[in-house]
Amino acid sequence: MLDIKLIRDNPDRVKERLATVGVLETDVDALLNSDRVRRARIREVEALRAERTTRSKEIRKISDPTERDSAVRSMRALGERVSQLEKQLAQEEEDFQQRLLELPNLPHPDVPVGKDEDENVVIRTEGKPPTFVFSPRPHWELGEALGIIDFARGVKISGSRFYILKGLGARLQRALINWMLDLHVNEHGYTEVYPPVMVKQDCLVGTGNLPKFGDNLYRDIEEDFWFIPTAEVPVTNLYREEVIEPGQLPVYHVAYTPCFRREKMSAGRDVRGIKRGHQFDKVEMVKFVEPSHSDAELLALVDNAEEVCRKLNIPHRVVQMCTGDLSFVAACKYDVEMWAPGCAEWLEVSSCSNFRDFQARRAKIRYRPEPGAKPELVHTLNGSGLALPRVVIAILETYQQGDGSVVIPDVLRPYMGGQEKIDRAS
C-alpha cells in the first residue's frame, strides 16, 4: 500500500511512475477524489460529535424535569444525524481503502521501464550449459522411465497438475529441502521457522495477495482459513502489528512449506511435467530490514539464491524485471533461472523482491530506529531459495546419463545416504 500523503502531495509524480506499471491516471484521480470525499465527511462527523459531547454534558446539569426533557428530545435528532453520517462515512472509508489497497507499488527508480516480460533484462549468466553426446530428454520422460515420477496416479488421486514423487525422486526433493535449509541457516545467517500453511485473510491482505488476487488462492469454505501460495505470507506476517525494538534488525528468516496455487489464469500453460502444479514445495527467504539497507539487502538475497545454483553446479542467470513485469507488490524484482537442457528452457527457480514499505504499511510492521524514537515502517524482502520442483527438473535433466540414469550432485549425497545415482534398479 502506498502512503496516501505521498499521493496527495505529489499526484503528478505518482501518476507518472505508476503509468510505467500500467496504472491509469484516472485510477489515481478516483482515489484522490475518494480521499477528498472521505476527509470532508470526517470533518462533518467530528464537528457533530463534538457538539453532541458538549451538549450531553450540559444535560446532566439541568435539574428542571421539563427543561431537561425538551433538551433530550432535541438531542435525539442530533444523535440520529450523527449515526446516519457515521454509516455514510464507513462506506466512503471503505471505498477509499479498497482503492488504495488495489494500487500497486511504485517501481524503484532503477528498474528498467518496459511493457512486458520481453523487456526484462538479463543481468548475468553463470555456468556453461552442459553438452551431451546423446540428445537430452525432458524430465517427464526421465522421471517416468526411472519410476520416480508417477503422473497417471497423481491425476487419478487429485486431478490434473498433481503428480507423485516416488522412491529416490521423493528422496531427492527431501534431500534438497534439508540441504537448502542448512545452507541458508549455516552459511547465510537465516533463522529457520516452521509456520502455519493455513492463514487468516488479514495475512493475505498484508502481503498484497488480497483483495486483488483471491482467484489464485485456495480457501476453506467454513472458516477463515486460506492456504498459503508461498511461505512469504505467514513469515512476513510474523511481525504484523508489531514494533521491532532497536538492535533487532535485520531479521532474516527461512522457511520450508508446501505452497498452493489455483493457477486458473494459466490453464493450458506448462501442463507437461512438474513445472507448474497446484501444490509444490518451496524454501523461502524473508528479510525485515531498515529502509536505507533494502537495496543492498536485495542484492545479497539474490546472491543467496544463486549460491544454491552454484553449489549444485547448474548454470543459471539473473533477470531483472522491467516495470511492466513487476508484481503488484514489488518495487524491484530479480528472477533466478536455471537452465534445463531436456526441455531446453530457463526455469524460474527463484523470484527475489524488495517491497520497500509497501507490505509493511499494509501489515503495520514497524521498527524503532532508536530507543524512545517513533516507530517507522520496515522494508520487507523475500526470495525463493529455491522452488523445489523446478530444481528437481534441472537436476534430472542436467545430470542425466546416456543410459537414462541420473547422477546425484555431490552436495546432496550426504543427504541421500551416500547414494550416487538414480537408475532403474534403485
Added chain:
RNA sequence: GGAGAGGUGGCCGAGUGGUCGAAGGCGCUCGCCUGCUAAGCGAGUGUACGUUUAACCGCGUACCGAGGGUUCGAAUCCCUCCCUCUCCGCCA
C-alpha cells in the same frame, strides 16, 4: 465439542451510565538532591485519523478483545463473534 473464569495503557491493576484517555503502582524519560551506588523529591510519559503548520505545538474526533445495538451520553447496559486460562471430552 461441553462447563466455568477472564480479556482495561509498555506491564500490573482500579473503575458497573456523564466530571474517564481512564485511579493507583511498576517501568521509562527529564530535572533536583545525594562526594560512588542505592534511596528520596518534582515533572512528564499511548496510538491513529482530521485540522493547522516549513516542522513542532495546539485544537477536534476515535480507540478499555472485535463488531453491532440501547441511550441525549457507553470502558460501564444488551446481542453476536474472537482469544486466553481451568476442568471434561476427543485426538497425530
